[in-house]
Amino acid sequence: MTEATTETEDEHRPAENHEATVLLERARAEVDPVLRAVIGSLPGPLRRIARYHFGWEHADGTPATGGSGKAIRPALVLAAASALGGPAARATAVRAAAAVELVHNFTLLHDDVMDRDTTRRHRPTAWTVFGDADAILAGDALHALALRLLAQDAHPSAPAAVARLADCVVELCAGQQVDTAMEGRAPDEVTLDETLSMAEAKTGALLGCACALGALYADAGAADVAALDAFGREAGLAFQLIDDVIGIWGDPHRTGKPAGADLAARKKSLPVVAALTSGTPAASELAALYAAPHAEEDLERIALTVERAGGRDWAQAQAADRMARAMQELARAVPDPEAAGGLLALAEFVTRRTT
Amino acid sequence: MTEATTETEDEHRPAENHEATVLLERARAEVDPVLRAVIGSLPGPLRRIARYHFGWEHADGTPATGGSGKAIRPALVLAAASALGGPAARATAVRAAAAVELVHNFTLLHDDVMDRDTTRRHRPTAWTVFGDADAILAGDALHALALRLLAQDAHPSAPAAVARLADCVVELCAGQQVDTAMEGRAPDEVTLDETLSMAEAKTGALLGCACALGALYADAGAADVAALDAFGREAGLAFQLIDDVIGIWGDPHRTGKPAGADLAARKKSLPVVAALTSGTPAASELAALYAAPHAEEDLERIALTVERAGGRDWAQAQAADRMARAMQELARAVPDPEAAGGLLALAEFVTRRTT
Numbered sequence: 001m002t003e004a005t006t007e008t009e010d011e012h013r014p015a016e017n018h019e020a021t022v023l024l025e026r027a028r029a030e031v032d033p034v035l036r037a038v039i040g041s042l043p044g045p046l047r048r049i050a051r052y053h054f055g056w057e058h059a060d061g062t063p064a065t066g067g068s069g070k071a072i073r074p075a076l077v078l079a080a081a082s083a084l085g086g087p088a089a090r091a092t093a094v095r096a097a098a099a100v101e102l103v104h105n106f107t108l109l110h111d112d113v114m115d116r117d118t119t120r121r122h123r124p125t126a127w128t129v130f131g132d133a134d135a136i137l138a139g140d141a142l143h144a145l146a147l148r149l150l151a152q153d154a155h156p157s158a159p160a161a162v163a164r165l166a167d168c169v170v171e172l173c174a175g176q177q178v179d180t181a182m183e184g185r186a187p188d189e190v191t192l193d194e195t196l197s198m199a200e201a202k203t204g205a206l207l208g209c210a211c212a213l214g215a216l217y218a219d220a221g222a223a224d225v226a227a228l229d230a231f232g233r234e235a236g237l238a239f240q241l242i243d244d245v246i247g248i249w250g251d252p253h254r255t256g257k258p259a260g261a262d263l264a265a266r267k268k269s270l271p272v273v274a275a276l277t278s279g280t281p282a283a284s285e286l287a288a289l290y291a292a293p294h295a296e297e298d299l300e301r302i303a304l305t306v307e308r309a310g311g312r313d314w315a316q317a318q319a320a321d322r323m324a325r326a327m328q329e330l331a332r333a334v335p336d337p338e339a340a341g342g343l344l345a346l347a348e349f350v351t352r353r354t355t
Numbered sequence: 356m357t358e359a360t361t362e363t364e365d366e367h368r369p370a371e372n373h374e375a376t377v378l379l380e381r382a383r384a385e386v387d388p389v390l391r392a393v394i395g396s397l398p399g400p401l402r403r404i405a406r407y408h409f410g411w412e413h414a415d416g417t418p419a420t421g422g423s424g425k426a427i428r429p430a431l432v433l434a435a436a437s438a439l440g441g442p443a444a445r446a447t448a449v450r451a452a453a454a455v456e457l458v459h460n461f462t463l464l465h466d467d468v469m470d471r472d473t474t475r476r477h478r479p480t481a482w483t484v485f486g487d488a489d490a491i492l493a494g495d496a497l498h499a500l501a502l503r504l505l506a507q508d509a510h511p512s513a514p515a516a517v518a519r520l521a522d523c524v525v526e527l528c529a530g531q532q533v534d535t536a537m538e539g540r541a542p543d544e545v546t547l548d549e550t551l552s553m554a555e556a557k558t559g560a561l562l563g564c565a566c567a568l569g570a571l572y573a574d575a576g577a578a579d580v581a582a583l584d585a586f587g588r589e590a591g592l593a594f595q596l597i598d599d600v601i602g603i604w605g606d607p608h609r610t611g612k613p614a615g616a617d618l619a620a621r622k623k624s625l626p627v628v629a630a631l632t633s634g635t636p637a638a639s640e641l642a643a644l645y646a647a648p649h650a651e652e653d654l655e656r657i658a659l660t661v662e663r664a665g666g667r668d669w670a671q672a673q674a675a676d677r678m679a680r681a682m683q684e685l686a687r688a689v690p691d692p693e694a695a696g697g698l699l700a701l702a703e704f705v706t707r708r709t710t
Contacts, residue, residue: 136468137532141525144502177489
């Protein structure tokens, strides 16, 4: 599996989810100065790698205007703080939002090294440009900056937020560990439950943590923090399911990745594992195709076999189910639809229910 | 260069530095339960990798009694707290001591991956046993645990300590970045000043940070914190200089590494760079030897050439000079020799002035 890449898509989105677009742009505008300041504090070579990774510089150090991602996680922090504590809480949570974005990018730098992924946000990944060591070290530095930023915050919730973000890092690492271990296993040794758990750890955990941090900064009680965490997790899993569908059947111009790359790499993404474990005749056919040596010309046939084995339908139904659960959790913590609107718009944005 | 490996040496030390031995054993006894508890909180596979790395388990998960290092950094945290704040301050600093040890081990896990080092503390390195991805992820998890442990501490100095430890991580990464970049450069393109700066970042920074954290936990003023940081840095540089000497001329049974491994890998360690930049006839001879393909039988000749170019004498004189500076900084912050005794004993221990 590859982590959700929805944020790497084409910046030009339809107008249906205007609210999400505004929230994302506002989050990016508020968080970017904090990110640029802390990254500007890094020693020269590490700063250069980080600035390249964020899309602010080309490999030669000249300024770039590439996308540094959609700021979904920072927007979730700020929207959660706003939903539970209004504009005052939202204003206190900008550093926490930047910390979450730093953690996200630290894990991207490391995951790209481990997964040997060569493209991220339509550009060569940092390790392909600077080498493995530099990419690992830049990731380590962003990790330290993230926890430093939060720990230095004067907000009374900061210590709890650091603990939660550090726990989330451990969960992200555990998810990536299972993911890389699963890559080395035969397709028939992988269950759908463990693939879902892994996806929750790799993608759901940080979206949940983002929402939980926003709630903490709004001085919410434990039940509301837990509900917002669950909201983010379920939305994150929906996000990953849709992303895996796009990774097989999506338009490479929108995903920023070659068509069928996940299948070419024989990744055990959620639709693939659902198909493999479906007990259908197409499942056996798929297992044989996945066991065969990589052959570019087979990618369309593999995609069709995943679909015939029910992998695509399962993933779309699961995504809808996860989104419904996310909505339930959100309604529990934020019963006022007006206050919940921002989080709802962001969840719909990431799962593209409006497109 | 390779980071200081003194801690990997034979556990049986002469009795001359009894005070240091007692301080190290006491630090290990106090910090280990904290380390075992936080590492015990990790999810299964990450816990197993961490427990292997610390020498608590064999690769198959059965209990081991291998050394997990000498606890020099935790002992420095505790000794610094004690020197400036007595037993009460020392008692509050145990978590900070554990956090420093976690950071140290996180960087060892990552550095071993980048440097392709295969032996650590007389055992195969984690990446050789579990693979690169697992070693990187276990390192990331220890990093998160370290900052979490400190951030959750109720001590009023905890936020300042987190900031300092995170800054130190950035410096460690910057030092390792320069080190790996230098490996790819021609020997005549490397200056002694930048090699010393790199060694200070890679080894001095964390020993300085350990002492500074102890001072912070003793509620010391900024000048004393800075002096203890400088004490640790200078002692750390002395430590690295001596370690580099041992890396060339040391007994492999004591170092836990094959004889001449640093030379075989053409590492630009401090004595080597001093020799290469000495302007002597032996310097040119050494440059030619270092440019030639690796040949095991040449290692003795290379070692002799480094010595003839003055690399060994320079390193030993530098180490003595750095130790003198360390003593000055220590006397500034802790004028009472009785109170300073623990830190002094530890500094002498790491630089082996008593052996």
